[in-house]
Amino acid sequence: MITTAPHRSITACRSCGAGPLETLMAFGQSPLADRLTVPGGSDPEYRAPLTLCHCPACSLCQLRETVEPDILFHSAYPYFSSVSPALVAHFTDSAQCLIDSFSQASDVFVVEAASNDGTMLAPFQAAGHRVLGIDPAAAPVAEARRKGIPTDQVFFTAGHARHIRDRHGPADLFIANNVLAHVADVNDFVAGIAILLKDQGCAVIEVPSLMALVDDCAFDTIYHQHLLYLSLTALAPLFSRHGLVLTDAEKVWVHGGSFRLRIARHGAPSARLLDLMAEEARRDMGTRAxxxxxxxxxxxxxxxxxxxxxxxxxxxxxxxxxxxxxxxxxxxxxxxxxxxxxxxxxxxxxxxxxxxxxxxxxxxxxxxxxxxxxxxxxxxxxxxxxxxxxxxxxxxxxxxxxxxxxxxxxxxxxxxxx
Ligand SMILES: [Zn+2]
CATH class of the missing domain: 3.40.50.720 (NAD(P)-binding Rossmann-like Domain)
Structure with missing residues (x-):
């Protein structure tokens, strides 16, 4: 039985609020990508319209439709970060670099959104830092807690950021890998980062790169879970709206090509960030061309x-x-x-x-x-x-x-x- 999944269609940009959005490609009524079905079973097969758009005002590439998260992120089998050795190595290396950068500091507080089973937080905890994971998925959260990594089972929001700050104090480091592109209310998420960070704190965020997607013609990574397709051109104004500054971007291989971003309250853009932004400008990133x-x-x-x-x-x-x-x-x-x-x-x-x-x-x-x-x-x-x-x-x-x-x-x- 084919059922249209509950969803809403936006009329204004998820980041800057401008409208109307310009349609790039309508994929029609597309099946929800992760929901495997049972042959001969009675569960409905969900579909929803899938429309790739971009915002002519701030250039953010995004989906027009937001499928109800309870249906979208339902999964018959849990996803654990620790299952992929290459990803574990990537995040362990990344954690070690960050730990080295805090080698002179004491009482460092590290918060990670979408922390899954705690793979990234474990090295910080082993180095003696205070850590807190945040993830809505029950099975990975249970695994993280079993490993002794304190984890709140919720979606990261501005409201929850306030709650963390009240309970534990502000964070020196906020980490979010491969989650920002899934967030329907992206302003609320970034407001949460601004609430949580210490004055000298920083956020390290990995997001899949729109340019890598386009260069690889990886159009099959466009599906309902991926609400945003990110460029530095579109991200910089999103962060600055919340009093944050994009200070660095580095290309990493994860998910077909991603950026590792650094965001802080103060600071100047790094030379490599300026180079990457210049490359986007040269290629008319975010325009119809x-x-x-x-x-x-x-x-x-x-x-x-x-x-x-x-x-x-x-x-x-x-x-x-x-x-x-x-x-x-x-x-x-x-x-x-x-x-x-x-x-x-x-x-x-x-x-x-x-x-x-x-x-x-x-x-x-x-x-x-x-x-x-x-x-x-x-x-x-x-x-x-x-x-x-x-x-x-x-x-x-x-x-x-x-x-x-x-x-x-x-x-x-x-x-x-x-
Ligand atoms: Zn916009």
Missing amino acids: FFDPFLQRIRTLCDETRAAVTDLANQGMRIAAYGAAAKGTTLLHMLDLPAGALRHVYDKSPWKAGKAMPGSGLVIRPASELSRDDVDAVLLLAWNFADEILSENRRFLEAGGQFLIPVPKLRHVRRPTP
């Missing part, structure tokens, strides 16, 4: 991929997909392949096997079955892990199988050359 080639590339990529799948099917090949992650839902929705074009989808997560992807209804099979199944070709939805997945499936390739990798540019991968 910046987006038009990207939008055309999405259409071309979808047309070419659809034609390639159809061509393989016409040759009698049995085709499956690989990677039942959220981005695969958007990609399959945009490809709009004929029913039956793909047989099922493989995924490495044991939690997902036996469930089905929303929208396409493709049933998820364990990735280990690929070389044993009667499949000739695989459409790789998890294109960001292409190298890893190709090397894990050499046997499939050596047996004559082939991969279609749609993003950033459609390519076929066949038997490896010796």
Whole structure:
């Protein structure tokens, strides 16, 4: 049963409040990307309109629709930061640099929004600092508390920032990784940072980069959870509205390309921040001229991929997909392949096997079955892990199988050359 998810549509910019927003691309009624379904089950399959817009006034790229968070962030399996070794290493390194910067200070108070299972806070606590995590998801919060990391099970808001300040005092350091882009009331979140920080405190925030998304044509990372697509051009006025200054930005690899930002009450922009902002200005970031080639590339990529799948099917090949992650839902929705074009989808997560992807209804099979199944070709939805997945499936390739990798540019991968 397909049900429209409860949502509201904004008419003014989520940051500066100006309107109207300019539509960049309407994705239609798109399935909620993370909600796997149970084949034959009675749970409704939620869909909601998905419309990418930008604000002509402050340049913020954003979704027009906000889906009810209780429905959107419902998840049948909990997500733990500590499951990805590469991410753990990234956040541990980042924590160590920050710990080094506080080596002369005493009684340092560190607060992290979206702290998950406490992976990032643990090194601060081990270094003797006071820490507090904030996260709305029950299972990761329980895991953080089990590890001895105090964690409030709430969304971070200005109201909760006041509560923390009253209870624990102001923070020397506020951390928020990969959460700002999910926040519907972004002014309230940034106001919370301003309330919480000491006069000499700083916030270190990681956000996915809009420029990286556009350069990789990673349009499949546009889905309902990601309300904001961030540039430095749009972020600087957001922070300054709340009496904060963006003082530094550094490119990091996480989530296909992100910025690690530093925000404080005082300070001048770093040289590398000025360079990155100059690069955005040079590329007309946030204007229609910046987006038009990207939008055309999405259409071309979808047309070419659809034609390639159809061509393989016409040759009698049995085709499956690989990677039942959220981005695969958007990609399959945009490809709009004929029913039956793909047989099922493989995924490495044991939690997902036996469930089905929303929208396409493709049933998820364990990735280990690929070389044993009667499949000739695989459409790789998890294109960001292409190298890893190709090397894990050499046997499939050596047996004559082939991969279609749609993003950033459609390519076929066949038997490896010796
Ligand atoms: Zn705006």
